[in-house]
Amino acid sequence: MEQFIAGALTLVGSPLSVGIFFAGLIGGLLFGAIPGVSMLTLAAIFLPFSGLLSASDAIMFYSVLYCSGTYGGAVTAILFNIPGAPENAPTAFDGYPMTQQGKAGKAIGAAVLCSALGGTCSVILMMLATPLLADIAITHFGPPEIFALVFFGIAVASSVGAATLWKGWLSILLGLLLATVGLDPVAGIERYTFDFVYLLAGLHFIPVILGFFAVAEVLVQAERRVRGSYDMPKFVTSFPTLHEFWKLKVAVARSVGLGFFSGILPGVGATLAAFLSYNEAVRWSKRSHNFGKGELEGVVASETANNAATGAAMIPLLALGLPGGALTAMMVGVFQMHDIEPGPLVFVNSSELVWVVFAAMFFANIAILVLGFLETKTVLHLLRIPFQFLAPGILLLATIGAYAVRNLVMDVGVMFAAGILAYLLRRTGYSIPGIVLGLILGKLGEQNFAQAMQLVSYDVVTFVTRPIVGVLLFAGLATILTNVYRALKDSRKEIEA
Amino acid sequence: MGRLSPGQWFEVGAWLAVAGAAYGFSLQFDRDIEMYRFGAAGWPRLIILLIALGALGQFAQDLRKAQGEPLSGTGYFDRFSEHGGGFFLRMGLTLALPVVYAGLLQGMGYYFLTPLFLIAYLYLTGEHRIKPLILVPLFLYLVVTFIFTRLLYVGLPTGYWPGFYDFGTWFVVLVRGI
Numbered sequence: 001m002e003q004f005i006a007g008a009l010t011l012v013g014s015p016l017s018v019g020i021f022f023a024g025l026i027g028g029l030l031f032g033a034i035p036g037v038s039m040l041t042l043a044a045i046f047l048p049f050s051g052l053l054s055a056s057d058a059i060m061f062y063s064v065l066y067c068s069g070t071y072g073g074a075v076t077a078i079l080f081n082i083p084g085a086p087e088n089a090p091t092a093f094d095g096y097p098m099t100q101q102g103k104a105g106k107a108i109g110a111a112v113l114c115s116a117l118g119g120t121c122s123v124i125l126m127m128l129a130t131p132l133l134a135d136i137a138i139t140h141f142g143p144p145e146i147f148a149l150v151f152f153g154i155a156v157a158s159s160v161g162a163a164t165l166w167k168g169w170l171s172i173l174l175g176l177l178l179a180t181v182g183l184d185p186v187a188g189i190e191r192y193t194f195d196f197v198y199l200l201a202g203l204h205f206i207p208v209i210l211g212f213f214a215v216a217e218v219l220v221q222a223e224r225r226v227r228g229s230y231d232m233p234k235f236v237t238s239f240p241t242l243h244e245f246w247k248l249k250v251a252v253a254r255s256v257g258l259g260f261f262s263g264i265l266p267g268v269g270a271t272l273a274a275f276l277s278y279n280e281a282v283r284w285s286k287r288s289h290n291f292g293k294g295e296l297e298g299v300v301a302s303e304t305a306n307n308a309a310t311g312a313a314m315i316p317l318l319a320l321g322l323p324g325g326a327l328t329a330m331m332v333g334v335f336q337m338h339d340i341e342p343g344p345l346v347f348v349n350s351s352e353l354v355w356v357v358f359a360a361m362f363f364a365n366i367a368i369l370v371l372g373f374l375e376t377k378t379v380l381h382l383l384r385i386p387f388q389f390l391a392p393g394i395l396l397l398a399t400i401g402a403y404a405v406r407n408l409v410m411d412v413g414v415m416f417a418a419g420i421l422a423y424l425l426r427r428t429g430y431s432i433p434g435i436v437l438g439l440i441l442g443k444l445g446e447q448n449f450a451q452a453m454q455l456v457s458y459d460v461v462t463f464v465t466r467p468i469v470g471v472l473l474f475a476g477l478a479t480i481l482t483n484v485y486r487a488l489k490d491s492r493k494e495i496e497a
Numbered sequence: 498m499g500r501l502s503p504g505q506w507f508e509v510g511a512w513l514a515v516a517g518a519a520y521g522f523s524l525q526f527d528r529d530i531e532m533y534r535f536g537a538a539g540w541p542r543l544i545i546l547l548i549a550l551g552a553l554g555q556f557a558q559d560l561r562k563a564q565g566e567p568l569s570g571t572g573y574f575d576r577f578s579e580h581g582g583g584f585f586l587r588m589g590l591t592l593a594l595p596v597v598y599a600g601l602l603q604g605m606g607y608y609f610l611t612p613l614f615l616i617a618y619l620y621l622t623g624e625h626r627i628k629p630l631i632l633v634p635l636f637l638y639l640v641v642t643f644i645f646t647r648l649l650y651v652g653l654p655t656g657y658w659p660g661f662y663d664f665g666t667w668f669v670v671l672v673r674g675i
Contacts, residue, residue, distance in 0.1 A: 166555035170512065173548045177519060180541045187530040189537040192522055219592065225622045226587050388622055389629070392615040393637045395595075399611070400641070404651050409603040416595035423592070428508065446540045450533055458534055491558060 004127065004362075007355030010056060011363070020057045021360060024064035025367055029375065032072020033084045039069025043330050055338035056353045060360040062331045066310050067364040069327075070270055071115035071372065074303055078107045080394055082214040086205055086440055087270035087306040090278035092213055093433050094291060094298030101294050106240045110296055111303045112372030113245065114252065118304035119365035121256045122263065122311030127358050129315075141265055143451035144463055148472035149265075150445035153272060155476035156279035157437045158483060163429025165487040171431040175438020176445075178203055185447040198410045205440055207402040207415040212432050214398040215419025218391045220426065225388060240296065248300050251281050255301045259308025264316060270309040272444075275437050277305030283479070292433075311361060317342055318354060505559045512552035516545045591621045606656025606665035612638045646672045 011017055031042040043065055050058035073084020078095030091111060098107040154172055162168035181192045182202025193199040245252075255277040262273035281301035282291045291298050317328045321342040335342045340350055402415040422432050456462040464470050520542065527538040598614040615634030624630050645651040646669060655665025 164555065164558060166551050166558060170548060170551045170555065173544055173551060174515075176544045177515075177541065177548065180544070184526075184530075184537040184540075186533045187537065189526050189528055189530070191526045191537060191541065192519075194522075215595065222591050222618075222622045223588060226584060226591065388619065388624055389633050391622070392618060392634050393641065395615065395618065396611065396637055396641045399607075400645055400651065400653065403607075403653060404645075407652060409599070409654055412602055413596075413599035416599050419595065420592050428504070449540070450535075453534065454532060491561065 003351065003355045004359055006352065007357075007359035008363070010352065010356050011060065011359050016053075017057055017060070020053065020061050021064055021363070024061040025068045025364055025371065028065040028068030028070075029072040029368075029371060032069035033076045039065050039072065039085070040327060042069075043327055047330055047333060050334050051337045055335075055340060055350070056356040058334045058338065059331060059353060059357055062327065062334060063314065063357045063361045064364040066313070066327050067119050067307065067361055068368055070306050070310055071111070071119075071303070071368050074111040074115065074299075075108060075375065077213075078111060078299070079104060080214065080390070081217040082394065082398065083209060085271075086209060086436075087274045087309075088302070089209060089213070089271075089433065089436055090274045090302035091299055091306075093278065093302075094293070094295045096217070097292070097294035098296070098299070103294065103296075106244075106296060107299050109373070110240050110245075110299045112369060113240070114255075114300050114304040115307040116365045116369040116372070117252060118256055118259055118306070118308035119310055119368065120362065122260050122308040123358060123361045123365060124311075125260055126311040126314055126361075140468065143448040143455060144466055145468045145472070146265065147445055147448040147452050148469040148476075149272070149276075150441045150448065152472045152476040152479075153276050153279060154437065154441060154445070155479045156283055157275065157434055158480070162431035162434060165483050167428075167430050168434055171425070171434030172438040174430075175435040175440075176442040177438075178208070178435070179439050179442025180446070185443060186450045198408065202443070203414060203439070204405055204411060205436075206405045207411040208418045208439060209436060210398045210402050211415040211418025211420075212422040212436055214394055215416060216422035216426060216432065218394055219419060219423040221387050221391060223423075244296065245300075248297055251285070251297050251301055252304050254280060254284070255304035256308045259305030260312040262305070263309030263312025269313060270306040271440055273309040274302045274306040275440075277301040307365070314357065314361070318346055318357075501559055501563050505556070505563075509552050509556040509559075512548060512555075516549040516552065519545050519548075587621060591618070594618060594621065602654055604656055604658040605661045607653040608642070608665045608668040609656060609661050611642075643672060643675070647675060 011021065027042045028039050032039045043062060046061065050061070053061070070085070070087060073088035074091045074095070075084070077083040077088040077092040079099055081092050081096040083089040083092050095107040095111070098104065154176075158165065158168040158172055162171055179202070181199055183189065183200060184191055190200065258277045258280060259270070259273040262276060263269060278291075278298060278301050281297050282288050285291070285295070285297055287295060287297070313328050317331060321332065332342060335346075340346060340353070346354060398415060399412055402411045403409065405411055422435075425435070426432060452463060464473060523538045523541050523545070527536065529536050594614065594617055598610065601610055612634055615638060616630060619630055619634060642653075646653065650673075655669060656662050
């Protein structure tokens, strides 16, 4: 407790530190909302200048940016079906339908509260348990376990968002197939590149996500206008009530746990946290048929988990020097610029810096609550603008976002191609979230599968008898079989009717 | 045997075509990897097999549901035909517009082409009043371009075709000089 107070006092000790704190907070909120640009752009721009600051100010900026940037992408996901980052994609599944039903205020209010709650819980857990949890995560979770986790996530996702179970699986499989474009993760052999240099690095997920969500939505609304059946969404600024939140306490607690657990695993992070949490919310909810149509629990699950992953991602970074994603990888660079090696010794040699980071993240999550509600009151008014005039703005931002990722016009082309494909698939009952999940998890799954097989010398028995692998594979298979049984039962009922 | 709509036949055909094409192209990288038994093509081929099975499974389900039922025409392409040729044409143009824009972007540049693209989109989606048709895209274009070009220094394509490159670079210098 004394260390936390000391860290907090250091944070407010100088005007520069306070200024850096708010710069990270507001920068993350703004940049996090712009797809393609995102908090990583701001982080990269700031990196060279971080050497001019003290170590604690520099690291504090990145930690605060991580918290606010992860929330920032939720706003555009909810209002316009444009996730600011992949970890905000599940938020759009139910957040945007809520906007269309006139419940944008509820959705954003839920996102604000849950992001703050998830992030704060994560920071508290992080402060209490960093060394112990890092050890468990690193020693017990290897490639076999990560592959099994991916398999489990995909098995659960197959039942979400599509008109039939077969279409759900086909959606995910399409995403997995798209993820194979590029170089294979073992030997770097070109796959489906057709001698195009552009495809050597595979399809970048930002343009694809922009296409699948933003462009596809613009095209769907365009069809409604062309058909003459377009209706303005109702505009209501009511926020979720405490009673509504209390009813979702189990979902929140589960999402904090899943988010924190996923965030600790190096390389896994907030994206898988958000998808896993959303999938589990679908599985356990009594209103699972409402998911994808504007169910508040969907927004709650996703936003709680992705922010819960932010604190957890600091654990392997601080305790073992292992970055969990792009932003934490940049933070390793910041540490090294200040002659500090992240790892167990950082708690001994630079403990005051560690506690400044903890305090900064704690207060950042509290500040998200206040700033988020203020932002909601203003941003919601964008919904008063008829969509046919918002659509050009969305297309503009999406175009710039897709181009800004790698300065390649091809990414803009890929975005529009993905948008047209998603528009056609949506109209025929396929699951765009499923495709996105397959695309994001495909490379992770294949890479870890290859490493796992080499680790166990291709002995399947050794592979499945690893405890965590066995549990996850069994749970995944049980999920698949349950879904098949339910689908056959429903199909028989339909035919009899 | 039940009757399926043309859309359902097209769906299963499209998926099997995707699986077939993906398998065919996988022959190009079907190479052994010394340290990895399944090679570069193992994982993609597993996915391809599952896609083919999934497509046939969906097809079988559609057949079962269609048994004894009259042809319902509830697929997307079936509903499309209710609206006639004009609708088809407008939606086709609306879908083709972004492809044309992306194709011309490299040569003509973002700064010249984008306002035209936005105006064309608005027109195709039914906005025919001159003032909003011109002013709304122009306003959005100027504000967003100013933010990204002047404040964030995001480099956008200036084009490389003669004339368009000159316009693009002139515009960037103008905006950054503000």
